[in-house]
Amino acid sequence: MQILSNLNTVLQAIPAGGRASLEAILESIRTLFGGDRETRRRVAFGVAVIALSAKMAKADGIVSQPEITAFRQILEIPPEEMRNVFRLYDIAKEDIAGFEIYAARLRGLCRDEDEDCQLLADVLDGLFHIAKADGLVHERELAFLAEIGRIFGLTDQEFARIKNRHILGAENPYAVLGLDPGAPLAETRARYLALVRENHPDRLAARGVPDEFMFIATERMKAINAAYHSISGKTAA
Template sequence: MSIWSRISDALSALANGEPLSAVFDRLRTPPERSVAFTIAVIALGAKMAKADGQVTRDEVSAFREVFQISPEDEVQAARVFNLARQDVAGFEDYARKIKAIFDRTEGPFCDLMEGLFHIAMADGTYHPAEDAFLERVAVIFGLPESDFRSLRARFVPDAVPDPYTVLGVSPDMPIDEIRRAWKKLVRENHPDALTARGLPTEAIKMAERRMNDINEAWDEISKGKAA
């Protein structure tokens, strides 16, 4: 059964008039958490789209890139998006419900934030309202500030990404410690690790950019230290 069929089943289980946010109470364990992950990115993305006041074609295309949505699945994706936009619950309520699903497992929160950054930057601009939205979601998720800065450095082109920020290290650290941090990130972002923490296979392609950024940061640091 595809992820979109399972999403359809989850939405069908909602009682008449029940908000989309209620669906997260039923998706707390694997493999249902992969359904929750997909709904979470679309739903929070819909709330974020309201934050900057508009939904662009580029943002819709970004959803397709993150989840590789086929034409036959677009109706279900649009349904999730519209239900989230219509739900009177605020984005903070959504974020808290998602936090409760994944509890102390840090990995999925970084994955979720990455999907949201991808969508936020789809139209080529990073709106202050989007920054405030994402920063608040990161706080609710309990994401360390250094991780949030790393994500923002990778996605927002207001400056050349600092390789040390991307790896979550500092320039004064010994090269061996930086290498260990790099290898840890590589292990954590292996497709098997992503699947194990609830990332649906449809979204794993999103991690390819992350691995490129991680490896490029290490290459830049290692070459600079060797010079």
């Protein structure tokens, strides 16, 4: 799994005796992969999901088994890479720097290359998947996620669309698609097709989402498809 092999390279690049921190890890990514934009984005994405998952667990105060399972759904960790992944997880959890600083650095790293960095929304999507794994997105988790969205530069509408997809689901299919309740079927279908195009695996790969994280895209498409079929079925009836 190439992204995790690169993570090992990043961790090894931290100077001996140097303080292991998220800042040092991000600088290692920038230095090691300065001439390889695609690898740099993919490794930064992987580090973001691991590190911000750890920060979210600390903010909530409880790491449940369902959350660990959800984390491992997003990142399929082979046994030989387990130590590196959880070393990074522990570094992030213990780092005195707040998640706000790391989120801002990640946004800067991403938007140095792409003003409209959709990769940041993908990171937030993965964090929501972990947060809801125990059956409820707790108030402190939601506040954490909202602040991450703000730092990433997501609009209120973009954040609400991600939140609604995870929290409302089948209860409000219009919200999942980002539509007003009772929107005409033609508008609903147009919005649905646009979301399908936007979330096609080729589009995600083009914006730097690693193959290992396509679980996020699969779950997203399940929610989008379910919302559309719920609306179109009711309309047809």
